[in-house]
Amino acid sequence: MYKALMGAAAAVALLGAVGAAEAKTMVYCSEGSPEGFNPQLFTSGTTFDASSRNVYNRLVEFERGTTTVKPGLAERYDVSDDGLTYTFHLRKGVKFQSVKGFTPSRDFNADDVVYSFERQLNPDHPYHKVSGGTYEYFQGMSMPSLLKAVEKVDDQTVRFVLNRPEAPFIANMAMDFASILSAEYADKMQTAGTPEKVDLEPVGTGPFQLVNYQKDAVIRYKAHPDYWRGKGDIDTLVFSITPDASVRYAKIKAGECHVMPFPNPADLAQMGSDPDVNLMSQEGLNIGYLAFNVRKKPFDDVKVRQALNLATNKAAIIEAIYQGAGKVAKNPIPPTIWSYNDKVEDYPYDPEQAKALLKEAGLEGGFETDIWAMPVQRPYNPGARRMAEMIQSDWAAIGVKANIVSYEWGEYLKRAQAGEHQTLLLGWTGDNGDPDNFLAVLLGCDAANGGSNYAGWCYKPFDDLIMKAKTVADQGERTKLYEEAQVVFKEQAPWMTIAHSVVYQPIRPEVQDWRIDPLGGHYFYGPSLKD
Amino acid sequence: MFAFVFRRLGLVIPTFLGVTLFAFILIRLIPGDPVAMLAGERGMSPERHAQMMAQLGLDRPMIEQYVMYLWSLLQGDFGRSLVTRTPVLDEFMTLFPATLELSVTAMLFALIIGLPAGIIAAVRRGTALDHTVMAGALTGYSMPIFWWGLLLILLFSVTLGWTPVSGRISVLYYIEPVTGFMLIDTLLSDEPEAFWSALHHLVLPAIVLGTIPLAVIARMTRSSMLEVLGEDYVRTARAKGLNPVRVVLVHALRNALIPVITVIGLQVGLLLAGAILTETIFAWPGIGKWLIESIGRRDYPSVQGGILLVSCVVIVVNLIVDLLYGIINPRIRHAR
Numbered sequence: 001m002y003k004a005l006m007g008a009a010a011a012v013a014l015l016g017a018v019g020a021a022e023a024k025t026m027v028y029c030s031e032g033s034p035e036g037f038n039p040q041l042f043t044s045g046t047t048f049d050a051s052s053r054n055v056y057n058r059l060v061e062f063e064r065g066t067t068t069v070k071p072g073l074a075e076r077y078d079v080s081d082d083g084l085t086y087t088f089h090l091r092k093g094v095k096f097q098s099v100k101g102f103t104p105s106r107d108f109n110a111d112d113v114v115y116s117f118e119r120q121l122n123p124d125h126p127y128h129k130v131s132g133g134t135y136e137y138f139q140g141m142s143m144p145s146l147l148k149a150v151e152k153v154d155d156q157t158v159r160f161v162l163n164r165p166e167a168p169f170i171a172n173m174a175m176d177f178a179s180i181l182s183a184e185y186a187d188k189m190q191t192a193g194t195p196e197k198v199d200l201e202p203v204g205t206g207p208f209q210l211v212n213y214q215k216d217a218v219i220r221y222k223a224h225p226d227y228w229r230g231k232g233d234i235d236t237l238v239f240s241i242t243p244d245a246s247v248r249y250a251k252i253k254a255g256e257c258h259v260m261p262f263p264n265p266a267d268l269a270q271m272g273s274d275p276d277v278n279l280m281s282q283e284g285l286n287i288g289y290l291a292f293n294v295r296k297k298p299f300d301d302v303k304v305r306q307a308l309n310l311a312t313n314k315a316a317i318i319e320a321i322y323q324g325a326g327k328v329a330k331n332p333i334p335p336t337i338w339s340y341n342d343k344v345e346d347y348p349y350d351p352e353q354a355k356a357l358l359k360e361a362g363l364e365g366g367f368e369t370d371i372w373a374m375p376v377q378r379p380y381n382p383g384a385r386r387m388a389e390m391i392q393s394d395w396a397a398i399g400v401k402a403n404i405v406s407y408e409w410g411e412y413l414k415r416a417q418a419g420e421h422q423t424l425l426l427g428w429t430g431d432n433g434d435p436d437n438f439l440a441v442l443l444g445c446d447a448a449n450g451g452s453n454y455a456g457w458c459y460k461p462f463d464d465l466i467m468k469a470k471t472v473a474d475q476g477e478r479t480k481l482y483e484e485a486q487v488v489f490k491e492q493a494p495w496m497t498i499a500h501s502v503v504y505q506p507i508r509p510e511v512q513d514w515r516i517d518p519l520g521g522h523y524f525y526g527p528s529l530k531d
Numbered sequence: 532m533f534a535f536v537f538r539r540l541g542l543v544i545p546t547f548l549g550v551t552l553f554a555f556i557l558i559r560l561i562p563g564d565p566v567a568m569l570a571g572e573r574g575m576s577p578e579r580h581a582q583m584m585a586q587l588g589l590d591r592p593m594i595e596q597y598v599m600y601l602w603s604l605l606q607g608d609f610g611r612s613l614v615t616r617t618p619v620l621d622e623f624m625t626l627f628p629a630t631l632e633l634s635v636t637a638m639l640f641a642l643i644i645g646l647p648a649g650i651i652a653a654v655r656r657g658t659a660l661d662h663t664v665m666a667g668a669l670t671g672y673s674m675p676i677f678w679w680g681l682l683l684i685l686l687f688s689v690t691l692g693w694t695p696v697s698g699r700i701s702v703l704y705y706i707e708p709v710t711g712f713m714l715i716d717t718l719l720s721d722e723p724e725a726f727w728s729a730l731h732h733l734v735l736p737a738i739v740l741g742t743i744p745l746a747v748i749a750r751m752t753r754s755s756m757l758e759v760l761g762e763d764y765v766r767t768a769r770a771k772g773l774n775p776v777r778v779v780l781v782h783a784l785r786n787a788l789i790p791v792i793t794v795i796g797l798q799v800g801l802l803l804a805g806a807i808l809t810e811t812i813f814a815w816p817g818i819g820k821w822l823i824e825s826i827g828r829r830d831y832p833s834v835q836g837g838i839l840l841v842s843c844v845v846i847v848v849n850l851i852v853d854l855l856y857g858i859i860n861p862r863i864r865h866a867r
Contacts, residue, residue, distance in 0.1 A: 027702055032824065035615050043569065132616045134583060140573050196616075211705075215625055216824075217816035218702055238702045242814040243824070246681060250689050251696045378572075410563020410829055417567065417574055428572055450576030 024235035026511075026524055029242040029257035033216050036131070038199035039176040040120055043136045048176045049261075049522045050219055050239060055097075056179035056204035059088050059113065059158075060170055064526050065515030067285065067337070067433020069174045073108060073205065074158075083165030083473055088113070090156045095226040096182045097209035099201050101192075104184060108205055110152040115183035117150040117160075127186060131199045137177035141431075165471040167478055171432035180205065207525035208237050216241055233528035249506070252277055258508045258529065261522060265382050268325070268504060277506045282516040283327070284503040285334050287438065288380035288427035290371070290391065290496040291455040296422055303361040305493040308423075309347040310354035311398045317390050318499055321383045325504070329497040331486045333438045336518060337430065338475070339482035344490050346497075354398045366399025372416065372424035376409045379520070380427030380501050387498070388425060416454050425498075426454055429520060435482045439466045443489065457494035535857055539850055546846055547839075551604065554838035555597055558831050564589070565613050565829040587613055589831075600835065609839070610832030612825070619836035623818060627840070628711025629699060630810065630817030634802045636733055637741035638795070645745040646791075649752025653760060654779055664749060671746035676805055680739045680812035687735060694735050697814040701728040736813040740805050744798045751794045755787040762786075789856070796852030800845045 030049060035042040039052035052058075061072035074088035094108035119127040120135040121144060138144070146169070148161040162169065172178065185203045189195050202210055205228065208221035219239035223231050240257055242248045245264040251257045253276045263271060263279075271279045292299040292308070299305060314328050330346035333339070358364060373388035374381065381387065385406065392402045402423075407415060416424055431437050440447065445463045447453035462485055469481035489495075505516045510530040517523060566575070566583045575583075584590040588599070603610060609619040652664040688696040699713055700706060704725040706716050714733070717726040759765060760783055768778045807819035814820070818837060825833035 025703070041616075043571065043573070132586075134569075134586065136569060136573075139579060140570075140575075200617075214708075214816060215622065216820050217629075217699055217814075220702075220705060240698060240702050240814070241816070242697055243820065244812055244814070247684065247697050247812060247814060250684050253689050254692065254696050256696050256698075256702075408562045410565075410568040412563075413571065413574075414564060414567040417580075426572060447574070450574065450578070450580075452572060452574035454574075 024233065024529060025238060026234045026236070026259070026527075026529055027238045027240050027257040028522065028524065029248045029251050029260040030219075030239040030522075031241075031245075031248070031262050032243055033241055034219070036199050037202040037210065037213075038131065038181070039179045040116070040135055040138065040181075041131055041199060043140075045520050051202055051204075052176040052179040053521045053523050054208045054221065054237065054525065055202045055206045055210060056181070057094075057206050058174055058176075058178045058180060059090075060174045062174050062433070062517075062519065064523055065517060067171075067430070067518055069170055069433075072174070073113075073180055077170070079473060083167075083471065084162045086160040086162070086169065087153070088158045088160070090158065091228065092156060094205050094228045095224075096185070096205055097203050097224050099203055099209065101197075101201075102185050102188055102203060104182065104203070106184060108180070108182075109155040110158045111155075111183040112180050113158045114150055114152050115186055116179065116181045117147070119181075119186075120177070121147055121150065126190060127195060127198070130195045135177065137175065141172050141175070141177070143172075165473075167470050167473055168432070168434040168436040171434040171437070175432050207232055208234075227525075229525070232525045234524055237524050249277075252506055252508060255508070258511050259514065259522065260506055263504050263506050265323075265325070265377075271504075271506050276508065278509050278511070280505040280507060280514065280516055281325070281502050282505075282518065283334065283336055284379055284501050285336055285430040285433065285518040285520075286380040286427060286501060287329055287332055287334060287497065288326075288378075288425070288499045288501065289329070289332070290423055290425050290498060291421075292423050292494060292496075293419060293421055293454075293456055294494055295419060295456040298361065298363060298367060299422065301361050302492055303357045304363065305496075306347065307354040307357035307361065307398065308395060308400065309493050309496050310350045310357065311400070312391055312394045312496060313349045314346075314498060315349070317387055320390060321381075321387050322499055322501060325382075325502040326499040327502075329500050330490070332443060332489055332495065332497060333435050333482075333486070334430070334500045337433060337435055337438070339435045339479040339486075341483040341486040343483075344486050346490070347493070351394075351397050358398060358400075364399075366401065368401045368403070370405045370422045371402045372412065372421045373404055373406045374409065374412060374425055375406050378427055379429055379503060380499070381425060382501070384425045417450065419456055421454075424454060428452070431519065433519065435478075436466065436470060439482060439485055439489075440470065443494065455494040457492070459488070459492055459494070462488045462492065536854060539853055543846060543850065547843070550839055550842040551601060551835070552597070554835045554842075555600060557838075558826070558829070558834040559593070561826070561829065563829055565831065568829050569614075604839075609836035612830050612833045614825075614828050614830045614833070619832050620840075622821065622833065623837060623840050625708070625711075626816060626818045626821050627844075628708075629713070629815060630803070630806050630819060632712045632714065633733070633736055633740060633809070633815055633817060634799075634806055636737040637802060637805075638744060638798070640737050640741035641745035641748050641798075642795075645748030646752055648745075649749040650756055650779065650784065652749070652753040653756035656757060661753075664753070668746040668749045671742045672750075674742055676739060676743075676808040677812060679742060680736075680809060683735050683739060684812070695732050697732075697812070699729065699732050699816060700725060701732075704728060736809050736815055739812070740802065740809040743805060744795075744802060747794060747798060748791065751791050752787065755790045756783060759783045759787040792852065793856060796849055796856075799848045803841055803845065 032046045034047040034050035037051045039048055058072045059074040060069050063070045073091055075091050077086055077088045079086055096104040118125045120138040146162055146166055148163045151159045153159050182203045186198050189197045207224055207227045209224050211220040211222050213219045221237040223235050248260040249267050252260050271277045292305050294300055318326050318328055330344055331341060371388045371391055374384040388404045395402050428442055442452050443457060444466055445458035448456050448458040465481050465485040469478045472478055507514050512528045512530055514527045566580055611618050648664050652661040655661050684696055687694045706720050709716050709719050713729040717729050765783050768782050810817045810819035811823055822837045
């Protein structure tokens, strides 16, 4: 037995050496199995990493490591003066990947764009119902009501006609759900009677093409030889699916993978001093907050909301909960987003003033309320329960008795959605780096009814500003409007803004030029492996 | 014998029904509906929520859902995963061989070490050796799988570098699944040296998963052995001056094994339960990991189908053990 084991060890060591000589296989220890390979159908980052971010391209894309939108499959675009028509001029000579059973006969063109959007937009499209037919992100970004038509002008030109001007539209077009699939492949698969194949065996224009997927174990990709940006440094990309964070760390240490997502917060200190790991970090594009349900008494009174803001010692929370991996938040958008208003002043920690405000509100005797705490760790909040306890004791000092309430995660979201809470802890990670994606999505009037506005806050002066900002194309003007909106937000205090967290990315030292994606993605075109 | 088999088979149908009902209700008792999970922090309008519930057939009364579920089961349809939209049976079939391979290896490991340990402890009753075996068995039995797994990974994989941390085979190999058993498939493939890699990956998880059955088997073998060693026929055999090794291994062991076989049968259920944890730690692509993920996502059809199929395996194995037992020990057949 021992001999056999040693033999096996030797065999594997040998293999490791062979692998090192080739050196261009990058192993990514991903955190879970993708739900599928069509980014239109799903919403999880795990699925996007496995599909849109490495297999597909979009008309416009985010510059690696930033939220800046740059040209993708469209070389450029024009916007009509009324802001309702976007004309995309497509890149020539872009090749699709080939898979078993499909070899593209033509380059990428307008038909592919029309197919990719029509499938999601048009309920009568032959592909609409394939693989379940739920396009959650498309819905979530209000595309069905926004898009009037997606038209092919000629092979290299596509026109998007909107129902209303929408300044964040271009940022939306860089999101994963806007990935471009091959219309030719779809047609072929439909003729063959296997339309689902399009969603299981992806064909894109991106830097990597899927070789095979063994459920819950391994996803294997090879570099797309005709990638239009040119072939990258990595020849073979392997996702080694490893759900446990401690095991992922062990695999990095043992050299079994090069990059891992989502380290255990408890392991960070050790990783920082580990020679096998290069621990990168960056401010996340997120916000953790406590929302007051303004539809319920006494939170309909701005004085109460301000008082509770004043009564909370945020610096202590950041220190205890985020342990250095977070910054106090004063605005509802993170400082890494344009239009962040640094002039806004946060409520200081001042229990005396808080008491005075409560008295003005006619509540000098205090009151009783609930704080909802999420049961799970999220990027924007590593310990909601403990955070709730700290807030509870701060509030007790001004006579507000708070009970901590928690539900299982799915239930928590459902009940919060129904507005059952009084105050709740939650947060948000940006989708596209546009301020609208925070301000309108989380605090707008539209989102107050069944959207993500958990404060239920619909305040006209604020809503007017962000709605106006949506319709003007000029970024300078939008910036002004958003800056003003942040002032209104702070004064009205529908939330207590708590923190922007820092995200960590452990990689092996031989991985070069890795950049943390502020939107939380993992991209393997760009980084290289040192021999 | 026929009546006995018939009686045992008759029990299987109500058991299956019970399992379907149990799995159906259990997953629905966990709060949080799948649609809300799907939306996350993003939120979803009540209309959209209702629309999706209807699309997934979750808006109908529970009874109706259950009857529909049974009806499709009768037609061999286990439903489709709410999350990935692939048929549950297909997912199970691709993942189950991995679990089976791990479980069988773990069981072999438990038997190869457990049986001799139990026998030696019984023969050397009361000695330090006996105490060591018993203490080891107790420790093994009470070992939390998660902790034990991580401990071994830390020691053998990270510190010593002898075994890989996790997975089923080195990611450098792609082995086309034929039987689904990696050890066999690697030998059938054109890269037979991959067999070593597969074996190498199997060692730690099999030890971790086999630890508890090993402890149980060692203890059971010891006590069963002790009982048999005290029987008249063993004493007679010894008195006749037969080779003591032969007495223990042939005369005593044969009878001592009867209760051990039952215990092994019962271990199958525990083994599959343990596989859920072991697979999660070692990123072993089997049904355990799949079930955990499905529960987390409230993927009703996958959880129901998974539990039902795993139960089938346990029921079938127990049935076989029962029948085997009936063959080995004819008295059982007439007992009731």
